[in-house]
Amino acid sequence: MSVDSSVSKEVQPESVLLCxxxxxxxxxxxxxxxxGTGDLGRSLGQRLLQSGYRVVYGSRRPNSCGPLPRGxxxxxxxxxxxxxxxxxxxxxxxxxxxxxxxxxxxxxKVLVDVSNNLKKNLYPESNAExxxxxxxxxxxxxxxxxxxxxxxxxxxxxxNRQVYLCGNSxxxxxxxxxxATKLGFAALDRGSLSAAGELExxxxxxxxxxRLPLRVAVGLTAFFFFYLVIRDIVYSYVEKRKDISFRIxxxxxxxxxPIVSLIMLALxxxxxxIAAYLQLYRGTKYRRxxxxxxxxxxxxxxxxxxxxxxxxxxxxxxxxxxxxxxxxFKITESTISKIRLNRTSVFxxxxxxxxxxxxxxGILGFGLFVLLGISSLxxxxxxxxxxEFSFIQSKLGYLTVFFCTFHTYLYGKDRFLHLSSYKWxxxxxxxxxxxxxSVLIVLKLLLxxxxxxxxxxxxxxxxxxxxxxxxxxxxxxxxxxxxxFSRKHSLQAAGFSPVITGSHHISGERSVQTPPxxxxxx
Numbered sequence: 001m002s003v004d005s006s007v008s009k010e011v012q013p014e015s016v017l018l019c020x021x022x023x024x025x026x027x028x029x030x031x032x033x034x035x036g037t038g039d040l041g042r043s044l045g046q047r048l049l050q051s052g053y054r055v056v057y058g059s060r061r062p063n064s065c066g067p068l069p070r071g072x073x074x075x076x077x078x079x080x081x082x083x084x085x086x087x088x089x090x091x092x093x094x095x096x097x098x099x100x101x102x103x104x105x106x107x108x109k110v111l112v113d114v115s116n117n118l119k120k121n122l123y124p125e126s127n128a129e130x131x132x133x134x135x136x137x138x139x140x141x142x143x144x145x146x147x148x149x150x151x152x153x154x155x156x157x158x159x160n161r162q163v164y165l166c167g168n169s170x171x172x173x174x175x176x177x178x179x180a181t182k183l184g185f186a187a188l189d190r191g192s193l194s195a196a197g198e199l200e201x202x203x204x205x206x207x208x209x210x211r212l213p214l215r216v217a218v219g220l221t222a223f224f225f226f227y228l229v230i231r232d233i234v235y236s237y238v239e240k241r242k243d244i245s246f247r248i249x250x251x252x253x254x255x256x257x258p259i260v261s262l263i264m265l266a267l268x269x270x271x272x273x274i275a276a277y278l279q280l281y282r283g284t285k286y287r288r289x290x291x292x293x294x295x296x297x298x299x300x301x302x303x304x305x306x307x308x309x310x311x312x313x314x315x316x317x318x319x320x321x322x323x324x325x326x327x328x329f330k331i332t333e334s335t336i337s338k339i340r341l342n343r344t345s346v347f348x349x350x351x352x353x354x355x356x357x358x359x360x361x362g363i364l365g366f367g368l369f370v371l372l373g374i375s376s377l378x379x380x381x382x383x384x385x386x387x388e389f390s391f392i393q394s395k396l397g398y399l400t401v402f403f404c405t406f407h408t409y410l411y412g413k414d415r416f417l418h419l420s421s422y423k424w425x426x427x428x429x430x431x432x433x434x435x436x437x438s439v440l441i442v443l444k445l446l447l448x449x450x451x452x453x454x455x456x457x458x459x460x461x462x463x464x465x466x467x468x469x470x471x472x473x474x475x476x477x478x479x480x481x482x483x484x485f486s487r488k489h490s491l492q493a494a495g496f497s498p499v500i501t502g503s504h505h506i507s508g509e510r511s512v513q514t515p516p517x518x519x520x521x522x
Contacts, residue, residue, distance in 0.1 A: 029054045032179075033080045035099075036090030037065040040114065043149040044088060045069045051182050056080050058087075060098075081105040086175060088112045088144075093127045100134050107137035110172040113196070114144045116203050128196035132168075139172035141165055142196040143180065143187075146203055163187045164202070166195040212295070213302035216267070217310075220260045228252055228429050235423045250324060254317040259433040261310035262404050265369070266437040268304045269401060271296040273443045276456055283465025301376055308373045311366055358410040365403030368396055398444060405437040 031054045034041050045055045046069040055072045058080030059065040065074050074080075077098060081087060082105050089099070093115055099106070113128040123130070128142040143165035144152075163185040167173045177187040190199060207214070232252065236242045271293055278293075279285050289297070321327055338344070374380055375392045384392070412430050415421045421428050446452060459465075 031056060031084045033058055033084035033087040034090055035059075035077065035080070035087060037068060037074070038090060039149040040152070041088070041090035042067075042069060043152040044090065044114075044144070045072055047152045047183055051184075053179075056083055077102055078105055081109070084109075086110045086112065086179070088114060089131065090114055093117070093123070093130065096127075096131060096134060099131070103135045103137060106135050109138055110169075110175055111135065111138045111140045112144065112176055113140055113142050116145050116200055120201055120204055126193075126196035126200055128166075128193055128200075132193060139167065139169040140193060141167035141169070141172050141176045142193065142199050143176050145199060147185075161186050164190050164199050166190040166193055166199060168193045209299060210302050213264075213299050213306050216303070217260060217264060217306045220263060221256060224256045224259050224429055224432075225252070227426075227432075228255055231423050231426055231429070239423075246326070250317060250320070254314060254321075255429055257310045257314040257317065258408070259429055261307045261314060262408060262433050263436050264303050264307035264310070265401060265404060266440045268300045268307065269397060269444075270436065270440050271300065273440060273447065276447055277443070279459050280452070280456055283459065285459055285462075286464070304376065305373060308369055311369055315366060354410055354413060358407060361403050361407035361410060365400055365407055368400040368403065372397055372400060398441075401437055402441060405434065405441060408434055408437075 029052055032048055033056050034045055035058045037057055037059050041057070045057065048055050049069055049071050055069070057065065057068060057072060057074040058077040059074050060077070062074040062076055068074060075083070081102050087106065087109055089096075089111055111131060113131050115127045117123070117127065125133075126142070128140050132138070132140040143163055146162075146164055161184075163180045165173055165176055165180070165187055166189070167176075173189060177189070180187040229248065229252065233245055233248065236244050274293060275289060275297065278289065288294070372393065375384065375389065381389055408430055412428065412434075415428065416431055447456065
């Protein structure tokens with residue numbers, strides 16, 4: 001038995017414990033304090049609980065402060081301030097007075113100010129700076145003021161995933177940044193507490209990136225509306241004594257909407273073409289674009305979405321044409337008059353071809369237009385690779401411009417040759433709408449020429465033309481530097497990019513030795 005037991009011990013494999021013999025205590029959850037039991041305070045507390053924190057509320061009336069998230073408790077301000085090292089101040093600036101009395105309890109602690117004002121320049125200093133002055137011993141950090149109670153309660157989304165923060169203490173900002181990351185947000189440090197005023201102005205901005213596109217849209221709409229009213233309505237009343245003012249509501253609107261849509265669609269791609277010609281003229285891509293072009297390129301997404309909205313209006317107005325009283329009346333009157341006169345109309349194949357081509361180009365252009373709009377959504381664009389996104393927004397984008405422009409040309413056909421189309425010596429509205437897209441198509445076709453495209457491609461890959469001032473020859477930029485610019489600049493100068501957020505070009509040039517193969521073609 002002893003031999004067998006010794007042998008069995010020798011051949012017995014090593015055993016591994018699948019479960020630890022002793023149980024370690026789970027790490028204690030960090031306790032955070034929230035001053036304020038309003039909507040934002042309750043939503044913030046709920047979010048903190050879901051992320052593994054313990055939460056205590058500080059309130060003037062801890063026994064009657066309303067419903068709080070499950071798992072939290074309410075105390076008076078003094079007890080709550082002493083219990084946590086990080087305190088959220090979710091009260092308005094007008095109610096900061098009680099904090100001055102809590103200065104001994106808040107000394108050395110991190111205060112996160114989430115307050116905002118009702119309008120800009122309401123106070124001489126920001127709320128966070130005022131809070132720091134009230135409690136000089138605390139570390140005030142401005143954060144979470146750009147988030148709503150809804151976004152805190154339902155979790156971050158693509159539109160509000162960022163949390164801006166600023167403060168004078170690096171350690172305090174790191175603590176807030178770690179907590180924001182744990183909540184699922186991306187923290188962006190904006191510097192010292194002097195930037196708090198800028199952060200507090202963020203929620204007060206009303207569509208800052210949409211202002212220029214909306215002004216362009218309103219200006220174009222107003223211009224073409226009054227222009228067509230004069231050409232169609234006023235001209236008919238003055239020259240023919242006919243009142244056709246009823247056409248303003250549908251017929252005139254259905255002329256204005258497609259005109260504005262086509263022009264704004266072309267304006268989305270025109271800055272990219274202008275940028276390409278600037279790069280060809282300068283012979284480099286490392287010089288900053290002019291400020292007006294830079295701003296124009298930054299608002300291309302908004303221009304495209306507004307143009308898509310006008311295109312939808314045009315489609316809806318076109319669909320109601322058959323049910324209009326005026327149209328049904330004219331069809332009935334024409335049919336009855338032909339029956340009385342015993343006349344028949346001869347089928348015109350050319351007119352049929354033009355009409356079918358007109359509708360076909362419009363449907364194809366609108367379909368591609370909708371595709372461009374869908375791909376600009378963050379949830380869709382994030383699922384696309386860079387090459388797929390570039391193909392849709394650049395290649396299919398210019399194809400959309402072509403289809404919509406050709407659709408408008410088919411609408412006019414040969415009307416521009418007839419003097420009757422120039423009422424009071426003014427061109428038709430559709431004729432004016434073709435100027436910008438036609439110029440865009442011509443300029444783009446010139447860029448597609450092999451000789452031009454070859455030079456532009458080399459410039460975007462880092463090649464620089466000879467500088468006539470100092471006689472130096474600039475060549476390819478090293479790959480490490482090229483990675484910083486090529487992906488961003490290539491699509492910006494190629495066409496409309498809905499999710500591109502910047503168009504800054506690096507100023508200053510670096511002289512490197514030019515390969516022999518490029519010296520002859522510089």
